Amino acid sequence: MIMRLLLSLAAFVLAVPLAAQDSMPPAPYAYRQLDDPAQEAAAQDLMETLRCLKCQSQSIADSDAPMAGDLRHQVRIRIAAGEEPEAIRQWLMQRYGDYVSYKPEVSASTWPLFAIPLLLVLVAGGILVGRLRRRA
Amino acid sequence: MIAEIGHAALWLAAALAALQMLAGFLAVNAGGEGDVARLVRPTAIMQGVLASVAFAMLLWLFATTDLSVKLVAANSHSMKPMIFKLAGAWGNHEGSMLLWVTVMSLAGGLIALVERRLPERTMQATLAAQGLVSLGFYAFLILSSNPFERLPVPAPEGMGLNPLLQDIGLAFHPPTLYIGYVGLSVAFSFAVGALLTRQVTPDFASAMRPWVLGAWVFLTIGITAGSYWAYYELGWGGWWFWDPVENASLMPWLAATALLHSASVLASRDALRIWTIMLGVVAFSMSMVGTFLVRSGILTSVHAFAVDPERGTFILILLALFIGGALLLFALRANTINEGERFAIASREGALVFNNVMLSAILAIVLLGTLYPLLTEAFDVRVSVGPPYFNPVGAIFAVPMFLVMAVGPLLRWRQDRLDRIRPEIALFAAVVIAALIWFGLVMDVAILPLLGLALAVGLGVASFMPLRGRKLTRVPLATWGMVVAHFGIAVALLGMASESAFSEERLAAVQEGGTTTVGPWTITLREVVPVAGPNWTATEAHILASYDGGEPVYLGPQARNFWAPPQETTESALATRWNGQLYAVVGDRAPDGRWQVRLWWKPLVTLIWFGGLLVAVGGVLALLGRVVADLRRRSIARKIVERRSEEEAFARSQAQEASA
Numbered sequence: 001m002i003m004r005l006l007l008s009l010a011a012f013v014l015a016v017p018l019a020a021q022d023s024m025p026p027a028p029y030a031y032r033q034l035d036d037p038a039q040e041a042a043a044q045d046l047m048e049t050l051r052c053l054k055c056q057s058q059s060i061a062d063s064d065a066p067m068a069g070d071l072r073h074q075v076r077i078r079i080a081a082g083e084e085p086e087a088i089r090q091w092l093m094q095r096y097g098d099y100v101s102y103k104p105e106v107s108a109s110t111w112p113l114f115a116i117p118l119l120l121v122l123v124a125g126g127i128l129v130g131r132l133r134r135r136a
Numbered sequence: 137m138i139a140e141i142g143h144a145a146l147w148l149a150a151a152l153a154a155l156q157m158l159a160g161f162l163a164v165n166a167g168g169e170g171d172v173a174r175l176v177r178p179t180a181i182m183q184g185v186l187a188s189v190a191f192a193m194l195l196w197l198f199a200t201t202d203l204s205v206k207l208v209a210a211n212s213h214s215m216k217p218m219i220f221k222l223a224g225a226w227g228n229h230e231g232s233m234l235l236w237v238t239v240m241s242l243a244g245g246l247i248a249l250v251e252r253r254l255p256e257r258t259m260q261a262t263l264a265a266q267g268l269v270s271l272g273f274y275a276f277l278i279l280s281s282n283p284f285e286r287l288p289v290p291a292p293e294g295m296g297l298n299p300l301l302q303d304i305g306l307a308f309h310p311p312t313l314y315i316g317y318v319g320l321s322v323a324f325s326f327a328v329g330a331l332l333t334r335q336v337t338p339d340f341a342s343a344m345r346p347w348v349l350g351a352w353v354f355l356t357i358g359i360t361a362g363s364y365w366a367y368y369e370l371g372w373g374g375w376w377f378w379d380p381v382e383n384a385s386l387m388p389w390l391a392a393t394a395l396l397h398s399a400s401v402l403a404s405r406d407a408l409r410i411w412t413i414m415l416g417v418v419a420f421s422m423s424m425v426g427t428f429l430v431r432s433g434i435l436t437s438v439h440a441f442a443v444d445p446e447r448g449t450f451i452l453i454l455l456a457l458f459i460g461g462a463l464l465l466f467a468l469r470a471n472t473i474n475e476g477e478r479f480a481i482a483s484r485e486g487a488l489v490f491n492n493v494m495l496s497a498i499l500a501i502v503l504l505g506t507l508y509p510l511l512t513e514a515f516d517v518r519v520s521v522g523p524p525y526f527n528p529v530g531a532i533f534a535v536p537m538f539l540v541m542a543v544g545p546l547l548r549w550r551q552d553r554l555d556r557i558r559p560e561i562a563l564f565a566a567v568v569i570a571a572l573i574w575f576g577l578v579m580d581v582a583i584l585p586l587l588g589l590a591l592a593v594g595l596g597v598a599s600f601m602p603l604r605g606r607k608l609t610r611v612p613l614a615t616w617g618m619v620v621a622h623f624g625i626a627v628a629l630l631g632m633a634s635e636s637a638f639s640e641e642r643l644a645a646v647q648e649g650g651t652t653t654v655g656p657w658t659i660t661l662r663e664v665v666p667v668a669g670p671n672w673t674a675t676e677a678h679i680l681a682s683y684d685g686g687e688p689v690y691l692g693p694q695a696r697n698f699w700a701p702p703q704e705t706t707e708s709a710l711a712t713r714w715n716g717q718l719y720a721v722v723g724d725r726a727p728d729g730r731w732q733v734r735l736w737w738k739p740l741v742t743l744i745w746f747g748g749l750l751v752a753v754g755g756v757l758a759l760l761g762r763v764v765a766d767l768r769r770r771s772i773a774r775k776i777v778e779r780r781s782e783e784e785a786f787a788r789s790q791a792q793e794a795s796a
Binding site for chain 2: 031033059100110
């Protein structure tokens with residue numbers, strides 16, 4: 001619920017760029033690290049594989065967009081509360097769709113991404129064996 | 137008036153491109169001789185001149201901020217500094233496409249002017265192909281993106297330029313990349329020309345090689361500069377995002393790298409004929425795919441200025457015509473071209489073929505990862521493909537490639553035995569394994585950066601092995617080029633792996649006068665002050681940073697507000713040491729009065745771009761070596777002709793004396 005509120009606020013901020021941005025401070029953990037280095041490292045690893053939905057090809061770990069800040073805040077407080085990174089990823093994917101995650105996973109819509117490299121290995125191997133054996 | 141001159145020059149250049157194409161094809165049919173054949177070279181040169189005139193007129197319009205021209209009004213502003221007014225000429229869709237055709241027709245004019253090695257008929261076919269490709273882009277420019285269009289009523293003031301683009305990096309980044317992209321059109325035209333006349337010879341590869349080398353050097357510099365620009369301008373210390381726009385420049389680079397090596401084999405060994413032709417077609421196809429991605433508005437980013445689907449369709453049709461046509465020609469002619477000389481697995485050709493296949497596979501991965509999300513989006517399924525995909529999948533092919541790259545240059549042409557170079561292989565293996573143990577077991581680095589570090593160290597040593605036992609003063613310039621470029625790859629790889637393995641981050645809220653640390657650095661925020669520039673205001677932090685308790689250095693990161701158009705940007709500040717960079721950014725003020733500061737200590741990060749520059753320097757050395765060798769060959773050929781005519785004259789005078 002808070003998330004949704006933040007999101008609608010974020011949408012509002014984007015619609016009215018300059019004036020509103022100054023008036024709304026970013027969420028506390030958007031620009032603050034966790035005190036425990038192990039937890040911060042886990043959060044950082046997760047953030048680097050989550051997409052900033054308002055940016056061009058940037059993860060939430062490298063964006064100034066308000067939404068990326070909110071997501072960083074969410075990731076950090078959930079990691080601090082002891083949640084597993086993969087559980088947080090699942091939770092975000094339920095809300096924003098698979099699009100939010102950069103982590104490659106085989107599914108009905110992504111299998112060619114894995115099948116084609118596999119095929120490439122075979123084709124490359126085939127070309128090399130074919131070309132080089134004939135020459136030997 | 138200036139705009140009209142430019143517009144007219146553009147039309148004339150397009151007409152000449154059509155003439156160049158027609159005359160070229162007619163001349164090829166007529167066997168390369170006759171009046172029509174003599175028309176081809178001058179037409180190509182004149183076309184280059186006219187396109188340059190058109191581009192010069194556009195620069196003039198931007199320099200004087202002529203607001204009656206639509207493009208200037210939409211992308212410039214009278215208050216901008218002059219360098220950004222000029223850079224603004226190509227910082228938009230129409231202007232950058234004009235730059236593209238200008239470079240393309242200049243390249244065509246240049247080969248018409250200087251290239252004399254190939255049979256005249258092949259040259260005419262090449263120039264005809266160059267004319268055809270240029271004509272397509274002229275049509276695109278004139279029909280759907282005219283840069284010289286006037287406004288019915290002049291605008292009172294320009295709209296300005298995206299502040300992210302108001303950076304010295306922008307002034308040089310697009311032209312550099314475009315010269316690289318478009319330089320590959322020459323390789324494409326040579327390949328088509330050679331296919332048409334079935335003259336796939338070592339001479340053809342020697343004629344094509346300097347162009348590929350030149351284009352490749354510019355692409356290398358462009359990608360390196362673009363990466364550094366993203367690094368310091370976007371404010372989060374990332375230097376490569378696998379963004380489609382970045383991939384659009386990486387793909388031609390990968391293809392050009394493969395083409396470069398393949399053309400070398402063809403030039404010196406007369407092998408890999410078909411493979412070289414194929415790569416010549418693929419390399420420029422990747423340039424066009426890149427242009428399509430960036431220019432069609434299919435992606436939405438600061439690079440994708442056009443959001444008009446009509447343009448996208450136009451480029452797509454051009455792409456299909458040129459790539460499809462070239463591939464069709466290839467399919468029809470490939471079986472009539474002999475494969476060329478044969479060679480063993482353990483030979484330099486064998487290693488080059490292996491790495492060419494690996495480079496092509498990496499290219500295929502990047503193309504797949506870039507296009508796949510666009511494809512699924514057409515079916516309303518959104519998929520994210522990013523670094524967690526590209527890095528490991530690319531590594532599957534990159535790791536064997538780096539291994540072969542280390543030993544390949546040590547092998548002899550045609551046939552060799554691996555046990556002849558056993559000491560070198562053993563040294564390379566020892567260095568890699570030692571690095572794996574040190575970084576993996578002692579420093580506990582994750583798998584991908586670990587592989588990167590170990591291979592980089594091994595490759596750094598291996599890249600100098602080809603010089604072993606040779607007299608350094610007698611090593612040809614082109615060999616030095618190879619050594620330097622391969623070493624540059626090792627250096628860049630070390631930087632990438634080190635950045636990813638050892639970076640440290642600190643996000644902190646600091647009071648004025650407060651202190652924080654990151655890695656070995658201690659940072660003091662002295663004060664935060666407002667500053668103003670020509671078209672922006674900013675808050676600037678005065679930071680003193682001390683490395684390991686040493687003499688402090690001053691850093692002044694800014695958060696800038698531009699007003700035309702309104703936008704905020706972060707200007708990072710960097711402290712560079714030999715062993716890395718401190719990266720500082722100032723953010724907003726927290727409600728309690730403290731300032732948000734973001735700090736990174738990135739060990740050896742500068743090696744990424746330093747390595748990229750070394751690769752480019754290697755390319756320049758190789759290019760110089762080839763050009764010098766060619767000039768020497770030409771002067772020797774001329775002397776032989778002179779000598780022979782002198783001898784003949786002497787023999788004649790002897791004969792006359794004898795008969796007298």
